Amino acid sequence: MQFTASTVSLTVDDVAASQAFLSTHLGYTVQQAAEGFASLSRPDAVDVVLLARGIEGLPPEQRDRHADGLILAFTLDSGLEEQEKRLRDAGIEITMPLRQEPWGERLFQVTDPNGLIIQFVEWSTPEHG
Template sequence: MNIIGSTIVFTVDDLASSRRFFTTHLGFREVLDSPDFTWLSRDDAVADVLLHQRDLERPRERIAQPVVAFAVTDLAREHERLRAEGAPIVGRLRRTPWGEWLLRLTDPNGIVVELTEWIAPGGHPDGS
């Protein structure tokens, strides 16, 4: 098998607010937009995101909170940019015990977006 692309699909209550979040704060662009779904992409190697409008006539099922993680470079700079934009950052930029820096955002529909950067032991995401 040769996988040549990936798409992450999220079912959301408010399609427009999630579309704004991903295009404003994470640099995605609209490829296709319809009343039922929006396909978002970037020019780098990240997976595409498909936002699907939840059928509001059906009862909401109990599902796990959706999470998508993106590995980035210069997370400290991204943290400052996102903070200046007023992005919905959850918690603080922190280092995990297994050697990565982690920042979490939450989109208006509850999608948790983790931005991560691997750092050498003892290092900081700003290179110091």
């Protein structure tokens, strides 16, 4: 088996709001869009499909779910501080300020208009070996 792509599918209340956020602030490109649906991609990250909550294309037991409790995390090789500043300067609220975890993870989070948590991560040497 060989995978050709990885996609995360998220059910949100306002597809257009998350689509605009991901396109404007994270550089995603819209591949396809229709009422209640958008497929976005960028060459260096997981593809994202946005589905409107209640959309009939989903099985009935999945239609009212919401992308809650999920963190969409992006690992950077450098420039974490610059990304936090860029987003802050664009008026995006930093919902978890930049911090260093003892296991070597440096991270911060923002939240899109639908409540989707987006985390930016850099890995460094842990404080305690």
